[in-house]
Amino acid sequence: xxxxxxxxxxxxxxxxxxxxxxxxxxxxxxxxxxxxxxxxxxxxxxxxxxxxxxxxxxxxxxxxxxxxxxxxxxxxxxxxxxxxxxxxxxxxxxxxxxxxxxxxxxxxxxxxxxxxxxxxxxxxxxxxxxxxxxxxxxxxxxxxxxxxxxxxxxxxxxxxxxxxxxxxxxxxxxxxxxxxxxxxxxxxxxxxxxxxxxxxxxxxxxxxxxxxxxxxxxxxxxxxxxxxxxxx
Ligand SMILES: *Cc1c(COP(=O)(O)O)cnc(C)c1O
Numbered sequence: 672x673x674x675x676x677x678x679x680x681x682x683x684x685x686x687x688x689x690x691x692x693x694x695x696x697x698x699x700x701x702x703x704x705x706x707x708x709x710x711x712x713x714x715x716x717x718x719x720x721x722x723x724x725x726x727x728x729x730x731x732x733x734x735x736x737x738x739x740x741x742x743x744x745x746x747x748x749x750x751x752x753x754x755x756x757x758x759x760x761x762x763x764x765x766x767x768x769x770x771x772x773x774x775x776x777x778x779x780x781x782x783x784x785x786x787x788x789x790x791x792x793x794x795x796x797x798x799x800x801x802x803x804x805x806x807x808x809x810x811x812x813x814x815x816x817x818x819x820x821x822x823x824x825x826x827x828x829x830x831x832x833x834x835x836x837x838x839x840x841x842x843x844x845x846x847x848x849x850x851x852x853x854x855x856x857x858x859x860x861x862x863x864x865x866x867x868x869x870x871x872x873x874x875x876x877x878x879x880x881x882x883x884x885x886x887x888x889x890x891x892x893x894x895x896x897x898x899x900x901x902x903x
Pocket of ligand 1: 696719875876877878892894
């Protein structure tokens with residue numbers, strides 16, 4: 672069996688992305704593989720389950736691997752909010768997908784002990800039923816009003832997140848449409864909230880990150896292309 676060269680995969684993707692950030696998604700990977708990436712000087716990692724993130728983050732914390740920045744990217748249930756906010760070195764939540772979830776997070780803000788938490792609102796640009804995310808701009812705006820209206824807060828409105836359509840005959844065209852839609856929504860929100868080009872876009876996975884970069888992605892979230900052997 673051929674060993675996967677994690678450091679090489681990371682370096683190859685980083686060469687392609689220039690100014691954007693790479694989040695290495697570790698949901699299929701044991702903590703040893705994540706440490707291997709850390710040793711190769713990669714520090715941004717994404718997980719989509721609170722329990723898995725907690726286990727990895729605690730292992731890192733206990734070994735004082737403290738340059739790590741954890742990104743939560745999965746659907747978050749309100750009853751898991753406290754547990755998530757307490758995780759050491761939590762850096763961003765990319766998947767805030769409803770007003771009620773945001774309300775719960777704001778109620779629990781004191782459980783977060785880090786310096787700042789970046790918040791992305793997830794938008795359902797593909798309109799597929801199983802995808803989470805804001806579907807209408809009124810609810811999204813109410814969530815933004817609530818977050819920005821807090822005054823002094825550790826929760827920072829960082830940007831928007833989306834995923835491309837899965838069920839389609841033209842994967843590339845659909846992904847590009849989703850990414851361009853997200854970009855247009857962000858630019859229009861910047862205008863209405865006077866945010867001056869400050870919103871970041873979290874979009875692009877192993878299959879479609881090149882298209883996402885062309886559409887202006889700031890954070891790509893890539894798992895299998897880094898951690899999984901391509902021909903197993
Ligand atoms: C799993 C996952 C990714 C990474 O997917 P790959 O296809 O392995 O690159 C990115 N974003 C989210 C929200 C995910 O759940």
